[in-house]
Amino acid sequence: MTERSTAPANDGAQLAVLSHRLEAIVRRMANTLARSGRSGVLNTARDFSCCILTADGEVLTTGQSLPIHVMGGPDLQAEALREFFPVMRRGDAFLHNSPYHGNTHAADHAIMVPVVDRDGVHRFTVVAKAHQADCGNSVPTTYMASARDVYEEGALVFPVVRVQQDYADLDDILRMCEMRIRVPEQWRGDYLAIMGSARIGERALLELGEEVGWDVLDGFSRDWLDYSERRMEVTIRALPAGSTTKSTVHDPFPGVPDGVPIQATVTVLPEEGMIEVDLRDNPDCVPSGLNLSQATSRAAAFIGLFNSIDHTIPHNQGSFRRVRVLLRENCVVGIPRHPVSCSVATTNLSNRVGNLVQRAMAELGAGLGMAEVGTGMSPAEAVVSGIDRRAGATAFVNQIFTGTNGGAAGPHTDGWLTMDDLGSGGTLLLDSVEIDELKQPIVIHERRLAVDTEGAGHRRGAPGTIVEYGPIGGPIEAIYANDGSINPMAGARGGRAGAPSRQQKRTRDGSLVALDICGPEVIEVGERLVARTSGGGGYGDPATREPELVLADVREGWISERRAREVYLVQIRDGRIDQDATGQLRSAKEMWRNRG
């Protein structure tokens, strides 16, 4: 745009100051959302994001938002907004949750507000997006794995629908939501919180524009994206050239009895300063909620990549310019076409794709990439529903976050224990047992890390968690969509896989029976759900892990002495490292390797 090109250039000092100002605005938006939201998924787990886009729809500032929300979708959402509403008016706000128009999945309700200055010029767009406790699906879950298409899924889909005009609600739209979304008061409260967040972002940007001048802000946007691109380019030019293809299989699911085999090819082109991720050679869309939306396909690839390199590079459209993500229409990890269901698009296959990319990066050079992060939404993260009879009889539905998947090991650190998945980047909060027991008529009998479930390595993955809970006063229904029970999370550069996940029911006589990988599961009074989440993969050969670190893991009860000996080749005797025996174990292995 000509207007842009004439804007004054910023030096590195002005750029730094203005980038801080924009970060502060995103933080302000996030603070409002977190603290005023009603549903547990929003205020307890913090499953939301806020970002600022340029008027052209480029992602400019994302703060510490959920990666899966902001890494590859908001620009697509802005494109849809421009297509349907070519003239931006001050006071408008739009509800957008359509996975066919750039949104992640239908349960993420995004409010988009164009920031229009007093002369009527569209300057920025702010987006606040939050996962809903319910989105009107045909069954009480926001992750409907068994949906053969969007009709069976049943979600209310809003492909950029105006919900405010002149800063006033268009009540007809909101009434529709209230007729269809379970726990409508809770939804209405969350809607207020999301709208409040977007409006606070809008107001702050208008103030900033008035203060520093709109041409200065335009110049900033251009220069900030260029700066981010430059950082990315410098980083890529220093990487080793190469191309790797990695593959994996999502566990069997409703509609996909053999699971979903997928692969990713990552090519680093240092001389061009580009990285390419090719996801085209993968199966067509499946009759299941597993299909990725275009937003989550791109975001997953970006996340795996950005996890593998210098984390201080800004995550915006500037650095994204240096990455080509190749997608195919009607592909399970590509671009879905209506009416394919994308109900579970933010978690299961997203996590698999991101993991493939970071594992591929690990193979391209020492000190790069990561192993695989634990996967799936186990019963420890189920959407639970039923009737709360502790005081009267009230219907409830909420997603609980009682236990997380283990994080992946990388070149620098062991896996992050409460990582959960790549899409969240580990930022989601874990529920307090007391809060969960207060909000739902359940008792959480156990929650502890699962010994010996880590992916062993020079840096080890984080173990899974065991969670056991059951209802009080009446049955509950738990809907979940796990993964990693059959195909565990791989290690990288000689690291081992994490232990698979597991879902079971403890019956009234105390015995354990295996459950299906997907709910719904009705749990009667006296019965309990038992989940073991998946462990993260290890990085590097476990036989090279420092014996003192292995000893620390044994002393703290993360791994058994036996595992220390058999997997890490460290002999522990009376709480100390037996140096001689450890030396023998490790040199024997070295000899084997040299022979082999």
Place this chain on the structure above:
Amino acid sequence: MASDPQAHSQAHPLRLSVDIGGTFTDLVVEEGGLLRLFKAPTVPSDPVQGILDVIGVAAAAEGVGAGDFLARVASLAHATTRGLNAVLTGTAARTALLVTSGHPDVLLLREGGRRDPYDFTVPYPEPYVPRRLTLELPGRILSTGEELEPLDLAAVEAACDRLLELDVEAVAVCLLWATVNPAHELAVGEVLARRLGGIPFSLSHALNPSLREYRRASSTAIDASLKPLMSDYVAALTGRLREAGLAGRILMVTSMGGVVEVEDAAAAPIVTLNSGPSMAPVAGRAYAAADTGSDAVIIADAGGTTFDVTLVRRGEIPSTRTAWVGEEGTGHLTGLPSIDVKSAGAGGGSIAWVDSGGLLHVGPQSAGSQPGPACYGRGGTAATVTDAALVLGYLDAEHFSSGRMRLDVEAARRAIEHDVAVPLGLGLVEAASAVLDLTTEQMVHAIEEITLQQGIDPSAAVLVGGGGAAGLNAAAVAGRLGSPSLVMPAVGAALAAAGALMSDYTAVYSSTIPALTSAFDAERVNAGLAELLARGRAFAERMGGGAASIGLYAEARYPQQIWELEIPLRGERFAGADDVAGFVADFHDVHEEILGIRDDGSPVEVVSWGARVRVPLERAEGVLSARLESGTVATSRTAYVRGAGMVEVPVRPLSSLTPGLAERGPILIESPFTTIVVADASSVEIAPSGSLVITPAARTAGATPLPDLEESLR
């Protein structure tokens, strides 16, 4: 008694405040409303010796012996970072944790979360109590208080055997739902008292009766781990001060910005954990009120490596329940209310650098005091904020730190040129100015973060600057925030120590009685409030205070929300529906003030009720003013003024300003502990309290009003 009988007859009782810092132990002596400051080196191996030393310095200045001096002292207030350091360095007592069976990882799992989703260089944090010292006890209470499974007393006895075997020095007990029904924790406490031969322990329901087991367990574990250390320290402190002749009260500063008797601090040492930064706002509140009449205040305390921001809202210092020891997210939550402090690593030693994409950064690396900024000439070569200030002429190279140090201007120029100017393609002065601008921005950022959390409009609040490094940016920060005025109290670097002389005895009691306004059980709530009042009055009585004030409040939220807001109660009980409606209206207002939205149709859920007790200490009336040494004469030096470049700017010693006579910037004001830079046409005036009051030249254009934004969000 004093050697000069005449002086003695005129003398007021003295009140002392001691602040033990890393390098110096500061003593502030108040006599008849006037403050004097004394310093002596801290003795790390024996901090009480440092206190006795500085008292000796003060006594010598009076020309009396320490014993005679101490005999005149009515009270000595004391803030210590001893507990905090022990927690940060992992040198507190070897502590065990007893938890409900099935939940051994309450301290390990914490509340989940991670700060930077793409940063995999930070290791997962260690639990405050290791797993090997965590023992599980069978027995379970439900959220309703019902017992699902009885406590297994045999298992408690066995746990005691194990604790003795493990050689622990303290024990924390945190059982699920002990706040609703403490029977199991009390039973465990009885066994521990009988079996452990005096090993101290803390019970979660008694220490911190609040929801969320991680926070409660964290409070309890930290508290227990500090008991051995703090009771030894308090015994030594009181013993040696009494022996030296002190007859007055010995008080300790709390994280809540109040003081308690030392014995109470030893019984629950966690209450003093964050005592360091909690006093600056007490002083800031007093000076802002005296100098400007404002009850909305932002206090920025800037040292060499830290920048602490605290607030005053409607005359009250807001507290938080999410206070961290160590880094936010990877440190430990104290779980108890504490004065809300936001710390940023933006001190004078912060290093300025330019990254591979050409972007300027200030920090997070710091040159600290060793090697320190390049201009210190101690081997540091990296460009720091202090170097930038020197290049701009804001610091006096010959008389830095009251003449204790000479600064190397050439070294500062070289560093800024090499690290900042060349990579950015800017001139030397422009580059140095950019470093200060970015530092200002980072300080503003820290301030906005806390004002946002607490719902304060920074452009309507007075900014108070304290600490040795405050003067460089304070005026610029005030300009950026649009503050109506900036106050630099004369006590400056000793703002916190002065605050301890203005504080009250405080205590907080709370009680978990859930209530919903649409089905309000007034009888139950009133009974709870009556009990809180009784506990508050008992505290007030014990402190011997007549004029005690007890503020009742509710921690409340909209149903299904998870973060509570503190709502002051209008009365002592709910007499009828009108009182409940009034409370609901108050909640809507506070929610809107802090979070920008309100939901008028919704009932309000109260999670717990609290009483905040304040018993004023006897003290001199009015604000405390500092006694300043009369300064040197007015001079001038070349310094940077935006828009004018390097020009000759007048330099005035603080003590040479005439009260009531305003000066106009650009001007540099030298005080014994800092240089206050006023690099634009702001006006500068000295207040009767001795504070310097600066009115920014051009307050930033105010908010662009949007048509009925709040209205539309309802």
